[in-house]
Amino acid sequence: MEDVFHYIEQNQAQYIRWLQEICRQPSVAAQNRGMDETAKMVLDAIHTIGGQAELIETSGYPVILGTFGKEGLKTLSFYNHYDVQPEDPVELWDYPPFGAEIHDGKMVARGVADNKGNLMARLAAIHAYQQVRGELPLSIKFIVEGEEEIGSVHLEEFIEKHGDRLHADGCLWEFGYKNANNRPQISLGVKGMCYVELVCRGANTDLHSSTAAIIENPAWRLVWALSTLKTPDEKVCIPGFYDNVLPPDHLEKQILDQMEYEEKETLQHLELESFLSELSGFDLKEKLIFQPTCTICGFESGYTGTGAKTVLPAEARVKLDFRLVPEQDPEEILTHLRTHLDQHGFEDIDIIPYSLEHPAKTSPSDPLVDTVRTTARQVYQTDPVVMPMSPGTGPMYSLCQKRGIPAVSVGVGHFASNNHAPNENIFVEDYVQGIKHIAAIIEDFAQREAKGANG
Numbered sequence: 001m002e003d004v005f006h007y008i009e010q011n012q013a014q015y016i017r018w019l020q021e022i023c024r025q026p027s028v029a030a031q032n033r034g035m036d037e038t039a040k041m042v043l044d045a046i047h048t049i050g051g052q053a054e055l056i057e058t059s060g061y062p063v064i065l066g067t068f069g070k071e072g073l074k075t076l077s078f079y080n081h082y083d084v085q086p087e088d089p090v091e092l093w094d095y096p097p098f099g100a101e102i103h104d105g106k107m108v109a110r111g112v113a114d115n116k117g118n119l120m121a122r123l124a125a126i127h128a129y130q131q132v133r134g135e136l137p138l139s140i141k142f143i144v145e146g147e148e149e150i151g152s153v154h155l156e157e158f159i160e161k162h163g164d165r166l167h168a169d170g171c172l173w174e175f176g177y178k179n180a181n182n183r184p185q186i187s188l189g190v191k192g193m194c195y196v197e198l199v200c201r202g203a204n205t206d207l208h209s210s211t212a213a214i215i216e217n218p219a220w221r222l223v224w225a226l227s228t229l230k231t232p233d234e235k236v237c238i239p240g241f242y243d244n245v246l247p248p249d250h251l252e253k254q255i256l257d258q259m260e261y262e263e264k265e266t267l268q269h270l271e272l273e274s275f276l277s278e279l280s281g282f283d284l285k286e287k288l289i290f291q292p293t294c295t296i297c298g299f300e301s302g303y304t305g306t307g308a309k310t311v312l313p314a315e316a317r318v319k320l321d322f323r324l325v326p327e328q329d330p331e332e333i334l335t336h337l338r339t340h341l342d343q344h345g346f347e348d349i350d351i352i353p354y355s356l357e358h359p360a361k362t363s364p365s366d367p368l369v370d371t372v373r374t375t376a377r378q379v380y381q382t383d384p385v386v387m388p389m390s391p392g393t394g395p396m397y398s399l400c401q402k403r404g405i406p407a408v409s410v411g412v413g414h415f416a417s418n419n420h421a422p423n424e425n426i427f428v429e430d431y432v433q434g435i436k437h438i439a440a441i442i443e444d445f446a447q448r449e450a451k452g453a454n455g
Contacts, residue, residue: 001378004439008128012432015124016107018045019431022082022116023100023109029083029150035061038082042119042144049127053142056162060154061146065165068126069139076445077141077168079399079407080119081148084111085420092422106425113417115174117426118434119144121412122172125438137446141168143399148174151195151355152395159398170368170445171400172438175392176411178430179385180265184376184437187409188369189361189389190396191292192324194333197352198222198341200316206302209310219301219316225346226318229294234276236294236322240336244327248290251364252388256285260385262415269416289389293323319354323393330356358397361389366406367448375440376410379433410437 008015022045027038039055039062046053046066053066061083087097087110095101100109107117122142129136143166147153159166178184202218230236248256263280267273275284297320302313322333334353341349362369364386376384390409400407412434418424 001436001440001443004128004132004443005436007132008124008432008435008439011128012435015120015127015435016102016428016431018124019107019112019117019120020100020109022120023107023112024098026087026098027083027111027146028086029061029147030086035083035146039064039146042082045120045123046142049123050130051126051140051142056158058154058157063146063155063158064142064144065162066142066144067140069136071139073137073139074446075139075141075168076442077143077166077171077405078122079171079394079396080122080142080144080174081115081146082119082144083146083149084114084116085149086110087422089422094423097422097424102428105427105429107428107431108423108425110424113177113411113413113424113426114419115148117413117431118174118176118411121431121434122438124435125442128435129439129442137443140442141166148394151193152357153355155395156398163403166399166403168405170366170371171405171407172372172441173396173400173407173409174394174411175390175413176409176434177413177417178415179260180262180269180415181260183260183382184380184384184410185387186369186372186376186384187387187390188364189326189401189407190359190392190394190409191389192328192330192359192397193355193357193393194322194324194330194337195297195320195353195355196322196334196337197317197319197354198225199350199352200225200346200348201314201350203312203314206314207312209312212312215312217312219313221346222299222301222316222318222349225341225344225349226296228340228344228346229320236292238294238333238336238340241292241333244329244332245290245292245325246327248286248388252290255364255386255388256282256289259285259387261285261288265415288391289387290325292325292328293321295321295323297321321355323391324359325389326359326361328359330358355393357393357395358402359389360397360401360407362401362406362408364388366408368406368408368445371441371444371448372408372410375437375444378440379437410434410441
């Protein structure tokens with residue numbers, strides 16, 4: 001691969017410009033800002049480097065389906081997304097959120113780590129490989145959606161209509177990072193999610209707080225409902241919630257033992273004294289990867305502005321996410337939540353579901369995992385850290401494991417990339433290395449097919 005790596009190094013300025021251009025285009029799905037323009041940029045980028053691509057409409061934002069290489073070859077797919085989180089709070093950014101400026105070796109921009117850096121690294125790798133070697137050794141498919149940051153709400157619609165076009169022998173998922181010790185991480189799955197909003201309503205208007213003596217406060221009622229969901233020792237109290245939670249098997253325990261997790265560096269970075277329940281070592285890693293969660297993401301009610309306003313709110317809302325592990329079903333968790341609230345006398349509290357995604361996991365012994373690990377050692381000159389699953393969530397199950405497709409996550413981010421936060425960034429050097437890694441994966445995965453075919 002030295003010839004391809006050399007070409008990448010010689011042309012890295014071009015690949016950096018590609019990334020800056022797409023990062024300078026806002027694409028905030030939650031605010032319908034710049035989405036059409038960014039989708040067209042992705043479409044044009046695929047066409048520019050010799051791929052076929054089409055923009056497929058959904059009831060929401062379109063999905064770009066791109067292809068490279070000859071039909072009939074082994075197929076590697078890439079899942080990415082072109083939408084990004086809102087840049088708020090803007091005042092906490094050191095540089096313009098959509099400026100894609102480079103400072104101290106880092107490119108700073110909303111979406112540069114999540115997920116435009118990974119998308120452009122994959123396109124750059126294909127471009128470099130073709131420029132040096134001519135034809136690709138396998139077929140490549142891109143599935144690039146525009147709603148990942150709002151729960152992939154219309155991706156199932158796309159899959160139902162175009163599922164016959166999504167077959168692949170393996171999939172590289174959207175993300176990946178280096179840890180605090182500069183070792184690349186690869187993840188073999190994602191947690192699922194049941195994301196909901198609970199709404200409690202009282203009077204038909206906000207009232208003077210003096211009426212709290214005789215009028216029920218929906219904010220208090222919602223707080224009392226929330227207090228039934230989880231205990232201070234982090235146990236979720238919803239009956240049936242843990243019924244299908246499985247402990248890690250023998251191989252997964254071995255991977256957890258070997259998995260490097262930088263406890264000290266993480267706590268220092270977050271300016272915290274300890275993790276929940278004073279966990280550390282194996283127990284901390286097992287809880288992070290193999291245990292589900294119940295998290296309050298945001299609470300809204302009454303007056304929260306500057307100064308005092310004595311008000312009894314008419315409504316209270318809270319957003320919750322439950323991160324799920326195999327074999328938990330998000331639809332079942334939603335049903336359990338409804339039953340739990342009803343049994344505790346909170347039948348009046350409405351549940352609005354937003355995102356219901358299944359957990360997903362790929363076997364550590366899958367050939368794609370071997371490819372990614374082998375090529376990571378080749379590019380980064382160190383063993384990667386293997387995570388059985390990511391604590392995060394994405395529509396991996398629907399696109400991959402449900403269809404018998406193994407999936408591995410790898411990418412160009414780092415320990416402090418600040419995804420979803422101000423000053424999101426990646427190191428330019430990591431971006432260039434990530435391009436090399438994708439090129440090496442393409443070559444290795446294709447060769448593994450040839451070896452298998454030869455016996």
